[in-house]
Amino acid sequence: MNTKGPIGIFDSGYGGLTILKAIARQLPEYDYLYLGDNARAPYGNRSYETVYQYTLEAVEWFFRNDCSLVILACNTASAKALRSIQQQNLPAYNDKRVLGVIRPTAEIVGNFSHTGHIGVLGTTGTVKSGSYNIEIHKFFPEATVYQQACPMWVPIIENGEQDSTGADYFVKEYIDNLLQQSPDIDTILLGCTHYPLLKQVIYDIMDKQVALIDPGAETAKHTKRYLIEKNMLSEKAGEQQYRFFVSDLSQSFVRMGSLFLQRELDGIEKIDIEKY
Amino acid sequence: MNTKGPIGIFDSGYGGLTILKAIARQLPEYDYLYLGDNARAPYGNRSYETVYQYTLEAVEWFFRNDCSLVILACNTASAKALRSIQQQNLPAYNDKRVLGVIRPTAEIVGNFSHTGHIGVLGTTGTVKSGSYNIEIHKFFPEATVYQQACPMWVPIIENGEQDSTGADYFVKEYIDNLLQQSPDIDTILLGCTHYPLLKQVIYDIMDKQVALIDPGAETAKHTKRYLIEKNMLSEKAGEQQYRFFVSDLSQSFVRMGSLFLQRELDGIEKIDIEKY
Numbered sequence: 228m229n230t231k232g233p234i235g236i237f238d239s240g241y242g243g244l245t246i247l248k249a250i251a252r253q254l255p256e257y258d259y260l261y262l263g264d265n266a267r268a269p270y271g272n273r274s275y276e277t278v279y280q281y282t283l284e285a286v287e288w289f290f291r292n293d294c295s296l297v298i299l300a301c302n303t304a305s306a307k308a309l310r311s312i313q314q315q316n317l318p319a320y321n322d323k324r325v326l327g328v329i330r331p332t333a334e335i336v337g338n339f340s341h342t343g344h345i346g347v348l349g350t351t352g353t354v355k356s357g358s359y360n361i362e363i364h365k366f367f368p369e370a371t372v373y374q375q376a377c378p379m380w381v382p383i384i385e386n387g388e389q390d391s392t393g394a395d396y397f398v399k400e401y402i403d404n405l406l407q408q409s410p411d412i413d414t415i416l417l418g419c420t421h422y423p424l425l426k427q428v429i430y431d432i433m434d435k436q437v438a439l440i441d442p443g444a445e446t447a448k449h450t451k452r453y454l455i456e457k458n459m460l461s462e463k464a465g466e467q468q469y470r471f472f473v474s475d476l477s478q479s480f481v482r483m484g485s486l487f488l489q490r491e492l493d494g495i496e497k498i499d500i501e502k503y
Numbered sequence: 504m505n506t507k508g509p510i511g512i513f514d515s516g517y518g519g520l521t522i523l524k525a526i527a528r529q530l531p532e533y534d535y536l537y538l539g540d541n542a543r544a545p546y547g548n549r550s551y552e553t554v555y556q557y558t559l560e561a562v563e564w565f566f567r568n569d570c571s572l573v574i575l576a577c578n579t580a581s582a583k584a585l586r587s588i589q590q591q592n593l594p595a596y597n598d599k600r601v602l603g604v605i606r607p608t609a610e611i612v613g614n615f616s617h618t619g620h621i622g623v624l625g626t627t628g629t630v631k632s633g634s635y636n637i638e639i640h641k642f643f644p645e646a647t648v649y650q651q652a653c654p655m656w657v658p659i660i661e662n663g664e665q666d667s668t669g670a671d672y673f674v675k676e677y678i679d680n681l682l683q684q685s686p687d688i689d690t691i692l693l694g695c696t697h698y699p700l701l702k703q704v705i706y707d708i709m710d711k712q713v714a715l716i717d718p719g720a721e722t723a724k725h726t727k728r729y730l731i732e733k734n735m736l737s738e739k740a741g742e743q744q745y746r747f748f749v750s751d752l753s754q755s756f757v758r759m760g761s762l763f764l765q766r767e768l769d770g771i772e773k774i775d776i777e778k779y
Contacts, residue, residue, distance in 0.1 A: 382658035393672035
């Protein structure tokens with residue numbers, strides 16, 4: 228197998244643009260297709276069946292568009308759909324790979340902890356799936372994982388309220404709930420693409436020192452290692468090409484996407500994921 | 504025309520169950536089909552095109568399922584899709600009617616105001632559409648309408664946070680923004696199915712007296728008047744039958760739906776709106 232075509236990055240919305248940014252920095256040899264299923268976002272509370280179906284439609288769209296490597300930047304999709312998709316073994320999947328954000332993070336998170344008590348913050352869907360817990364134990368069987376769903380954080384960030392007193396309240400509520408499970412937690416994983424935007428508020432609210440781990444950065448490094456190990460690194464001269472696709476051409480994608488990617492987003496194309 | 508079959512009630516999620524409850528109380532002669540498109544909720548931030556497409560799919564689903572009267576309980580769908588759907592004039596629409604929640608409320612809201620300064624609270628989509636403003640002016644041309652989007656309120660209610668300090672913050676923020684536009688506002692319309700659940704918090708936070716108008720109650724009364732005027736009231740003996748359909752069988756629909764409907768929700772059926 229050799230990775231050809233652009234690398235595909237999938238998310239339910241614009242949150243995955245932070246992961247695109249991190250991966251593109253690690254892998255400048257590639258072109259990128261980004262797809263945000265914002266017509267059906269957020270995925271956080273949806274059932275397994277629905278998250279699986281939506282994610283599968285997206286993966287097949289990437290395959291039809293010449294991507295042989297697809298990264299599920301969405302934690303919920305990684306948690307609830309990735310394993311089933313990897314097990315499909317459809318003929319169309321030959322020489323194609325789908326990776327998520329959970330395993331790369333699980334592989335390293337234990338290295339940051341002295342106590343072995345690790346906190347995982349995520350959407351309701353990610354927490355209920357227990358995926359971070361399961362994956363972390365594969366690499367750090369001695370670790371104890373504590374989870375906390377933070378359903379108010381995505382709306383706070385999406386409405387630009389992260390510096391408000393209201394945000395402080397909901398950050399403190401969930402962090403307190405997590406630390407009440409174990410005061411020895413010294414490493415906290417921000418298991419949703421949006422959460423790194425609350426990093427400073429989280430630091431400010433906690434009176435103890437913890438390591439805050441961002442799965443986006445870890446996934447980017449992991450993807451590079453993966454391609455090197457499999458001897459799949461492309462060689463390419465010239466500038467990186469980006470193309471952005473969405474299922475709903477809403478104003479908020481452009482506005483928030485620019486914030487997440489930290490550059491102007493232009494030429495966004497709308498597609499109907501189900502049909503094409 | 505004669506209304507036959509059950510009355511269809513459509514919402515993007517479970518919020519419309521409050522409207523089902525209000526309508527069923529006014530019209531005990533009918534059976535009811537409720538459809539919540541929770542696999543693609545919330546609609547509040549989506550584009551016109553997407554809200555129109557999703558709503559049209561739902562309306563056609565009701566028509567295929569023997570409903571000749573469909574109520575769009577969703578404010579965003581009423582604001583962004585209803586007019587286009589009513590103008591379709593498809594052959595399948597003969598003898599069928601689609602009504603929304605905005606017009607019935609616009610017809611009466613001016614009667615509550617002494618100052619003629621009316622506030623409208625809604626999702627970003629409802630506010631941007633300006634639909635309440637347009638409809639209110641048809642019936643009360645002298646009124647001045649002030650709008651405020653309240654995007655944090657739906658997540659607060661859906662996460663059961665309405666009695667928290669965080670909720671107080673975001674209720675005060677939006678109410679202050681509204682009243683800063685005009686201190687003479689004496690009537691406020693709660694233009695989203697969820698907002699009536701914050702009624703008490705809103706009352707507590709305001710130091711002046713205002714009328715809070717719930718479109719669900721007004722739509723129910725309007726629907727009854729409409730059927731009487733058109734001489735379309737059915738006669739039926741026996742118990743009301745309810746059937747509940749969703750596009751995603753998630754736990755939160757059952758839990759939150761029971762809260763909104765104030766009774767147990769059972770026998771919920773999952774459908775694929777696009778395909779059937």
